Amino acid sequence: MKDLKNAVFNALPGAAAIVAEDGSILSTNSSWVHGKEDFHKLGMAQPGSNYFDHCQKAVEEGDDYALKIIFGMREVLDGVKSNYELTMPCPDNEQFPKKSWCKLTISLLDSEENCVLVFFEDVSKNMRVVRALRETQERYIQQFKNSLSGIIISSPEGDIYDANPAACKILGYSKRELIEGGREIVMDLDHPVNQKAYNIRDEKSFYEGEKNYKHKDGEELVVESSSVLYKNENGELRSLNTFRDISKQKETLINLKHEKKFTEAVINSIPGTFYVLNKEMDILRYNEAVTDDLGYTPEEIESNNALHYFPEDEHEKIINSLEDAFEDGSTHIVSKVISKNDGIRVYHLLANRFRTEKGEYLVGTGTDVTDLVDIEKEKDKNYDMLSQLFESSPLPMAMFSPDNKIVKINNSFTELYGYTKLEAVGKDVHRLLMDGEALGDAQEISEQVFSGQSYTDEVERFTETGEKLTVLMSAIPIIHEKEVVAAYVIYVDLSAQKKLENDLQKSLGEKEILLQEVHHRVKNNLAVMAGLIDLQIMEEGDLNVENKLNDIRSRIFSIAKIHENLYSNESMVSIQFDDYLRTIMEALPQKGLTESDELNITVDAMPIILNLNQAVPLGLAVNELMNIVFSTHPNGRNLKVLLQKDQSNLVLVFEGNAISTELFERNGEVESFPSLLVSIFLSQIHGKMNVSNNGVSRLVIEFEQMDVKGSSSSLTEEQSSIFN
Template structure:
């Protein structure tokens, strides 16, 4: 895999690499494994996540890895090794596999790579154990062609290239196996004796000193050498390789090298991509101004960012490893709800952002908005990321707005109350004036005026009594209005029956006042003229919402409206007022004279317009 084909999403990389990958948390419980790790354990992922490492992978006991593991558990000083090998024993069927292991510290535990090197290790051990046997055997073969065939068969099944080279600054190859072509892109004949290319020239320039010093230090101690480095292939591709070898002396005491080189590019790129991704995540995590906390599914804190430690006044060490319920940052009365919300979330339920309070480092209450984000691997939630935004200033602003609104509501209630009282005074004055007038027509005019004032005063009364100071429930209002009108005209309900059919409609004051006056005029008109000489009947008042518009119908089954009277062009003050008010609410009015009188008005709710 070339660098440009690197995948930035760690999970995709980890699922496609040729290594076993296992991630463990600070409590040494398994938090993630890839598919090869499932095969390695012989169990499904759901039966492994959450278990301790040794419970999940018993085959790693009684070997080098076991020693390293206990260094971590006992919190001894642990120096990351480039890699080490161990032998794992599997019971069913009985077999032994060899693995190269790399252990890396991570933000919330350790990441472990297991590379299966059984075939290589087997080949190495077999080669080492039988080297003398093969050498003596082959040397007894008089036919050099047969001897060459035997050596060729031996190395052809190895997963990398075998070489013999001089210990010079060019690493001059005297022998290199055919796998050279696959790994480097060069034919062995082009590398041998530096014919086209010296092997040292293939080594990435920045890595040459490292390779040289590693090999020479091992030779000085008469030990095998092992190293990883980069080469540049014929296709100009940078590739990671692993090399292991040993110094050998010929009969003249001349020192040369024999060894094995393997392509580990995919594994190395996966490690680098994971490290790069983690560094990006760490940078974002650490610089986030929100209080960010990583939780395990058991509710224990695995990581916190600097913002979280700063606001709580607790160090990272004091926070990580504790259950979020055991922290002293939440008010006691909110702990139960936090526990309930978290339990719902880890089972896969969607939880909307919610507000909570915490104590800061000074013991003062701060408001936060908590967003819980699941971290999923293959559809399964493995961790929970809490992102807590400080909304203290927003809450203070909201409280100020609420207080201001409350003050305005009280003020508005007082205004409506005073307007209603003033109108009541006007109504009372009109009522007193009636007592000093003898003419019936004048008395009627004063009573009609009094009813009009009452209809408007009643709206202001309903408004200041309502929780909503901008609109009133029209049904309650109309019932009270009609009841007052029947009382004004001394009309018993046994003679004329009021029938009110109104939807659950709320009208603002802009619309309610003209509607109230229209109802007052048309109902008054029916009470005065539709039922002469004690005649009985019905007055029906209906208000329905029809889409975007309202339909108001006021009808009676009395003697009917005079045929020769044009209600839109009349000297009657009441009807003139009705037509004017219908225009005010952008409505249309029509009269049906077929059965008594039926006025139908279609109108829309008015919106507030600023007065000058």
């Protein structure tokens, strides 16, 4: 591809050079190097020299054209103009014949580097044509007919009066067709390039530059034209247009630009960094990854030697590796690289030698492997840590292979089973620790583990001396690249724990029996107290005192029923509250109601288990509510009790005409003692009570079911102060 680029460059019809922004001549074509007689002395500077210095010397010798070239090139490099053109005479000396003319064109190249193409072309023939026309008609006729450049004589309005053979050949029309068709058939006046050309010519009476013509077959031609306005012998204004087809030359320049862009795109698409070095280790070419990954500017890269980007302790290794590459043809090396973005990074560098006429070079790529190196270091670190963990673990551990052979054991394994590493390694792990009857189960364990599943169970294993141990065994597969390559087995001696569990279970059973006995005795003692109160009620003649004693008896009854529920169930800390609620409702006639009261009670309760510390306050609250309702309204007829649960919220509803909502309207009066007790009991379970009477009296208690800890009868400091 580079050879193609050089071929295109050398195909330009004239001497050409590429000049950098600082004036350095980067490259020249063969016409520039070998054809000094074909162009102006200002093009004699050679690669490696500075073109601005070359022109400056000519200025000092009195050459005004050299100064114009300096200014013109500067304008193009600074972006003031896209190109600069200058036609000038060649000096009169032995190398350059008298009255020779050359045309200089300076064009900005489309590249990352700010460079221009300097192009010298011999235009002596065009100039001679003009001069010949002015000097003698005969010479004009000869030049007109024989010129290789097309010549058209026309009026400023576009009428064509004459065209030479070259013009007819370039445009594809005959002379008659051109004269009859006029300028319109060969030129689009609305084209921006043509408009600019005619504006300059009308202003200066002379134009030299590019125009766009149309061939007879419709093809657009790019021509280099010289257009001069003059008056003929009759005083009529005429235009002399001399032109030549430069379409191929423009196509060549476009191809050069496309070639350059294609080359840069290929280089920039290479993964990682790309570079070209000479033997002096100068970086001649690089891709965007060098600037993006390492953070250096193009100016820094191009002004520094390649060793600048490596730490000093890597220099010797880098130099030796590159010398080997120039000698053997290739090299690869892993080295630290200095990045402005991320500090020290690790790169894997590859380089291959290639040769050109100008010397030997290395082309190479670099890949950032810092993360891979860190991963490998982390793997080594983790392996060391796991090895230390294995060896120093207080739990007995062994590693075994897919054929059940022990690979290694730790010291805790030796302490538990009594086998040394020499005695255990290489043995079948199951046959070493099990008796023959259980070996079938052991094979199933191995198959499960080496299929990729862990195994944990309580098993029996034997020590070297034959002692049977109960152990918790966990077998864990070791997976590498999706394949189980080995397994760890961990043993936890449960012998002491099993003995302790048996002792605790026995002790717990004894304590449960004692606790049941306590609840039973508390219930019996409360029943005795209730019986004594019943005897007192039978002897009491005062109805108010009798009612008070009934309230006390009902409270004792509520608590006794809770203890009865506790010793009757398996749980010592919770009760089946729906059963308890039915028992309380069935005991309502004991509150002083008679058979003539015709009380109809319906209980609809969901099965709900309540913590003792919620059940006691709720049970007492229900008891006090019943005291309030039925001690005042003994003639109620219906009472419906609902117990429901919505997630963790419990709802207890009392509904019917046995409830008088007026009893809960204080109207400024001091709250009664039973009502105060209800408030206290509900506050202990964080409950709330709503009373309504929309045709049917309704009382609703809501609270959140929780596993409350602490005494079931505990009061808050605020509640306790009520009784002081």
